[in-house]
Amino acid sequence: MLFRISPQAENRVMIRAGFASTTDVRTYALLNLIWSSFILSTPYFSNGSFPHWFWPTILSFAAFLWFYFRAFFREEFDDILRYALPIALLGFIVTPFNAGAQGYLIYACAFLAFSQTIRIAIQRMAVVLVLYVLEWWWLGFPWISNCVLIIGPVVGAMNLIYRRNQQRNAELKLSHDEVRRLAALAERERIGRDLHDLLGHTLSLITLKSELANKLFERDPAAARREVADVERVARDALAQVRRAVTGIRAAGVAAELASARLLLESNGVRLTCELADLALPTEIETALAMTVREAVTNIQRHAQAASARIALGAEDTQLVLRIEDNGRGGAIVPGNGLTGMRERLAGIGAELRVDSERGRGTRLCVSLPLPPGAAPARQDSSAVHLSLEARAMGPKLTH
Numbered sequence: 001m002l003f004r005i006s007p008q009a010e011n012r013v014m015i016r017a018g019f020a021s022t023t024d025v026r027t028y029a030l031l032n033l034i035w036s037s038f039i040l041s042t043p044y045f046s047n048g049s050f051p052h053w054f055w056p057t058i059l060s061f062a063a064f065l066w067f068y069f070r071a072f073f074r075e076e077f078d079d080i081l082r083y084a085l086p087i088a089l090l091g092f093i094v095t096p097f098n099a100g101a102q103g104y105l106i107y108a109c110a111f112l113a114f115s116q117t118i119r120i121a122i123q124r125m126a127v128v129l130v131l132y133v134l135e136w137w138w139l140g141f142p143w144i145s146n147c148v149l150i151i152g153p154v155v156g157a158m159n160l161i162y163r164r165n166q167q168r169n170a171e172l173k174l175s176h177d178e179v180r181r182l183a184a185l186a187e188r189e190r191i192g193r194d195l196h197d198l199l200g201h202t203l204s205l206i207t208l209k210s211e212l213a214n215k216l217f218e219r220d221p222a223a224a225r226r227e228v229a230d231v232e233r234v235a236r237d238a239l240a241q242v243r244r245a246v247t248g249i250r251a252a253g254v255a256a257e258l259a260s261a262r263l264l265l266e267s268n269g270v271r272l273t274c275e276l277a278d279l280a281l282p283t284e285i286e287t288a289l290a291m292t293v294r295e296a297v298t299n300i301q302r303h304a305q306a307a308s309a310r311i312a313l314g315a316e317d318t319q320l321v322l323r324i325e326d327n328g329r330g331g332a333i334v335p336g337n338g339l340t341g342m343r344e345r346l347a348g349i350g351a352e353l354r355v356d357s358e359r360g361r362g363t364r365l366c367v368s369l370p371l372p373p374g375a376a377p378a379r380q381d382s383s384a385v386h387l388s389l390e391a392r393a394m395g396p397k398l399t400h
Helices: 007-017 022-045 054-072 081-094 099-112 118-139 148-219 221-250 254-266 283-304 337-347 382-399
Strands: 271-276 308-316 319-326 352-358 362-370
Touching: 022 054, 022 099, 054 081, 054 099, 081 099, 081 118, 099 118, 099 148, 118 148, 148 221, 148 254, 254 271, 254 283, 254 308, 283 308, 283 319, 283 337, 283 362, 337 352
Parallel strands: 271 308
Antiparallel strands: 308 319, 319 362, 352 362
16 A cells, blocks of 8 residues: 555544444455556557557556545545545546546546535536546547446446435434434423422421421420421432432333334334324333333344334233334244343333244234233324324424
8 A cells, every 4th residue: 555544544434434344444445446457457458559558557557546545544624626636637647548547537436426515526527527528539539438428427426325325324313313312301301390399399398397396396395206207207208209200210211212213214214103002101111111112123123124114002901012013024033132131121020022923924022011000091093192102202303
């Protein structure tokens, strides 16, 4: 390699392109050089049409490698034009000596696709290709040999699509994180209000009873002791309520997990249908069900190869039932850490897990447990259920 690549530059390219390691980054960069063989091999198949091709081609290729790796591992704030334009100029200069130098223009189009904006990228590629067409016409070369007119725009368009997909994936990840953040923020605000109401009333009561006990201490010790006992009882009760409220901060919500699941699956081309009954669930049960949804959705995204999925949570007779289904490839279920952890978590709340999977017919997961006291669903139509789900999961985003 003509220059040393810093680990920081490799890490930036790895993050931008989604590679798993820096070895993948280097391998990808080297594999893309395969197409440069066209530049070196063209003179051999031109029947002596380019007798003076050797030195211009060799010297230009050495310069090309320098600009190529600089462009590939560039700093994020660098404009790609400072590397792509010299590569294009090499093509303009060497083409009179070697028609295969049009390969430089193809690499230039590939890099120009990553210009500042998509509009600027298209404009730059168009200018470079038009100028090269004029040079080709001026040199009088046969048009049938001009591959850059087809391959250049195609390669540039492919990189534009790749760039746009990367942007959308980043936007989806941000949306996914924003849904979780808003759901957590809404829950914290609710708990904050509950704590304020609880502690405001309780501390006022403790203050009044403490003042009364202090006044009765000399005159009626028995009454003072009763007031102190009341203060102790109220304080213990308040402490228990505060602990239950704080536990809710760490609890995962089913609605938030369903919203995250929709973003994750639909970004991978899987259509998700959600049905969530309006149930008031204890914190430990809702957390266990939410984690089950997360694990199941992750498995669908990674392994199922499904086109659609369905998640439903509701009451059936005296049972609370969670169903997660997909129409993927199905097949034998090999218990792993995820499924084992799911069973153990559900067993902790007294729930039963059943998984059915048939090859070619998808996978169906069913969780059932006795309906908790006070969790009877309110009467509402299905449209209200879906609206309730989205409103609770998205929070303030619905007002945008």
